[in-house]
Amino acid sequence: MINVNFLxxxxxxxxxxxxxVEIFGRLTNIYTLNYYSMKGGLVKSSQNAxxxxxxxAHLTNEDILIIPGGKGTRKLVKDSEWIKKLKHLSLSASNVLTICTGAALLAKTGLLNDKKATSNKRAFDWVKSVNKSVFWQEKARWVxxxxxxxxxxxxxxxDMALGFIADQHGRKTAEKIAFDIEYVWNDDPNNDLFIS
Amino acid sequence: MINVNFLxxxxxxxxxxxxxVEIFGRLTNIYTLNYYSMKGGLVKSSQNAxxxxxxxAHLTNEDILIIPGGKGTRKLVKDSEWIKKLKHLSLSASNVLTICTGAALLAKTGLLNDKKATSNKRAFDWVKSVNKSVFWQEKARWVxxxxxxxxxxxxxxxDMALGFIADQHGRKTAEKIAFDIEYVWNDDPNNDLFIS
Structure with missing residues (x-):
């Protein structure tokens, strides 16, 4: 089993x-889903959940690391201790996937330097300002x-998670997941309908 | 403020x-999001979250009630005490929204009798079997x-939540939310791409 570690x-x-979570959670024969935070315990989303x-400290495997975005990223990019730990975890992970402004956190570690990456188009100027050495792609659904x-x-x-699944396990596996969760997959990473 | 109560x-x-959650959570000036379960405390999703x-017992307002689906519904339709409480909550709520097999729980209360409703097309035969007095719509994204x-x-x-927001607050409000969360809204309730 491969661990998918959500931070x-x-x-x-x-x-x-x-x-x-929903997409990785559909491959129960391949992936185990785990939820982490720096200190553990209850963590509250922007939607009060x-x-x-x-x-x-309990994260000892080196499998897939997933980093969401959200308002909390604005504070965390300035937290050098948090970013240092994220860098450590990202270096040892087999893959790192970020959503939305989660890219700003990963960019801050320096690990995206000279690499193509994207983020939320509603917060793109801020994300770019976090690290100008990343090759930020404005027109991209995912990279x-x-x-x-x-x-x-x-x-x-x-869409990215389904793209990642397609890269790892073949397109048919991704299409089956999309069908099972009745999701219309925007399957072209270069087709971005949300640029400003 | 209107309470949105997720059960x-x-x-x-x-x-x-x-x-x-994401869609209602975008209208922070209108909605307060609350999370309930029958007994309270930690509740685990099928994805280990x-x-x-x-x-x-702490739910005292009569605002919007939201009921997700999932594997857990198979057991709950047989739990007459749970269904009785759901009926009580649904009767007093201003609106009740169900997702996926959450419709089976609401159907079991009898409150959907002689009304049009839909559910997951991957579990449609089971949902229909729970209550045959509902006018189940096979070709519908939402009803x-x-x-x-x-x-x-x-x-x-x-898609339903955006449709509900459009009904309550106008189409432009729903479209703005979809844009802000970079979601391609399948906005036609009658266009169902996932019938068997």
């Missing part, structure tokens, strides 16, 4: 997380750069 | 809930019948 923080955006998490995947805003995370 | 249970489907809830709204599977909940 959350106060004021994360609910759908950033749970859209991707509190979820239980394990502390990252895969080696082991790093970054998606556009909120619901784009679902 | 969850063990083995609910994550995206059934959080897709709709544990969330904190209040007991329904609004007076104060009751029912949606098709999982991600269809987002």
């Amino acid at each position: 959350v923080f106060d004021d994360f955006e609910s759908l950033d997380l749970f859209g991707v 509190e979820m239980m998490t394990q502390p990252i 895969g750069s080696g082991k790093y995947y970054t998606s556009s805003g909120v619901s784009a995370g679902m | 969850v249970f063990d083995d609910f489907e994550s995206l059934d809930l959080f897709g709709v 544990e969330m904190m809830t209040q007991p329904i 609004g019948s007076g104060k009751y709204y029912t949606s098709s599977g999982v991600s269809a909940g987002m």
Whole structure:
């Protein structure tokens, strides 16, 4: 089994997380889903939903790391200790996927330098300002750069997750998941309807 | 402020809930989001996510009630005490919205009798078997019948929630939310791409 480790923080955006959760959660024979935060315990989303998490000190595998976005990222990019730990986790992970402004957190670690990446088009200027050494792609639903995947805003995370599944397990597997959750997959990473 | 009361249970489907959460959560000047379960405390989704809830004994307002679907519904339709409480809550709510197999729970109360409703097309035969006095609509993304709204599977909940917002606050408000969360709204309730 491959671990999918979701790293959350106060004021994360609910759908950033749970859209991707839903898609990985459909492959119960391949993936185990785990929820972490820096210190563990209850973490509250921007939509007032509190979820239980394990502390990252308990995260010992090196599988897939997923980072949502949301208002909480504005504070975290300035938290050097948090960013340092994220860098450590990201270096050892087999893959790192970010949704929305989660890309700003990953960009802050420096690990996206000289790589293509994208983020929410509603917050794009701010995300770009966090690290100008990233090759930010304005017109992209999602971007895969080696082991790093970054998606556009909120619901784009679902499209990216299906794209990642297609890359790993074949397109038919991704299409079956989309069908089973009755989701119209925007399957072209270059077709971005939400640029300003 | 209008309360949006999400009623969850063990083995609910994550995206059934959080897709709709995301949409109501965008109108922070109109809606307050609350999470309930029968007894309160931690409730675990089918995707291994544990969330904190209040007991329904604390639910005293008569605003909007939202019921997700998921594997847990199979057990709950047989729990007459749970269904009785759901009926009580639904009668007093201003609106009741169900996602996916959440429609089976509402149907079991009898409140959908002689009304049009829909549900997940992957579980449609089972849902229909729960109550044959409902006018089940096979080809529908979602259905609004007076104060009751029912949606098709999982991600269809987002389309229904946007449709509900459009009915309540106008189409432009719904379109702005979809744009802000970079979601391609399937805005025609009669266009169902997922019938068998």
